Amino acid sequence: SQTIHQWPATLVQPVGSPLSLECTVEGTSNPNLYWYRQAAGRGLQLLFYSVGIGQISSEVPQNLSASRPQDRQFILSSKKLLLSDSGFYLCAWSIGTEIMNTEAFFGQGTRLTVV
Amino acid sequence: SQKIEQNSEALNIQEGKTATLTCNYTNYSPAYLQWYRQDPGRGPVFLLLIRENEKEKRKERLKVTFDTTLKQSLFHITASQPADSATYLCAYTGGFKTIFGAGTRLFVKA
Numbered sequence: 001s002q003t004i005h006q007w008p009a010t011l012v013q014p015v016g017s018p019l020s021l022e023c024t025v026e027g028t029s030n031p032n033l034y035w036y037r038q039a040a041g042r043g044l045q046l047l048f049y050s051v052g053i054g055q056i057s058s059e060v061p062q063n064l065s066a067s068r069p070q071d072r073q074f075i076l077s078s079k080k081l082l083l084s085d086s087g088f089y090l091c092a093w094s095i096g097t098e099i100m101n102t103e104a105f106f107g108q109g110t111r112l113t114v115v
Numbered sequence: 116s117q118k119i120e121q122n123s124e125a126l127n128i129q130e131g132k133t134a135t136l137t138c139n140y141t142n143y144s145p146a147y148l149q150w151y152r153q154d155p156g157r158g159p160v161f162l163l164l165i166r167e168n169e170k171e172k173r174k175e176r177l178k179v180t181f182d183t184t185l186k187q188s189l190f191h192i193t194a195s196q197p198a199d200s201a202t203y204l205c206a207y208t209g210g211f212k213t214i215f216g217a218g219t220r221l222f223v224k225a
Contacts, residue, residue, distance in 0.1 A: 032211055036215075043218055051211055092158070101211060104149075104213050105161070109156070109157065
């Protein structure tokens with residue numbers, strides 16, 4: 001069966017420090033991969049998605065970046081964190097094409113607090 | 116721009132009653148809509164998908180409708196239980212992107 005791993009579960013980082021969040025998927029090939037951010041009491045904001053190795057689409061211009069070095073690995077990074085980067089970060093995967101995509105399967109999330 | 120909206124106010128209902136949540140979309144005609152459940156501090160979990168040619172979809176105590184004329188989907192939980200208390204998210208997929216509404220928080224009182 002398919003599983004998605006996301007770590008760490010919680011993270012407290014000072015302003016200006018770098019960030020690296022990792023997500024891996026098991027049990028499926030060539031998934032579509034996603035990074036979402038959820039501010040407290042708010043909806044999910046799509047940050048990045050990837051349909052293949054090295055292919056990254058950015059939805060919101062900001063000081064975050066994403067990379068997909070392997071088929072089932074998705075990394076969210078920042079060189080210098082801002083206070084506004086605090087939030088709940090969720091990785092997700094789906095299978096499908098541009099015409100028909102399956103439901104999204106989410107990781108357990110990373111609670112990031114920038115202090 | 117494309118928008119998907121849910122009632123941001125929390126919904127409080129008594130155990131045993133039917134909860135009805137609303138999702139409206141604008142500037143887009145999705146081929147299908149999805150509904151997810153999210154518990155505090157957890158990632159969303161998929162519940163149901165309904166296609167544009169389906170008026171209604173059921174799964175156990177859950178029912179979803181899709182009205183392409185009104186550009187609206189309704190999500191019903193019948194015989195609600197306190198364990199149904201959670202945030203429910205509506206989403207549509209355009210191309211490879213799945214876009215979520217802000218969610219409606221449901222509280223079911225015993």
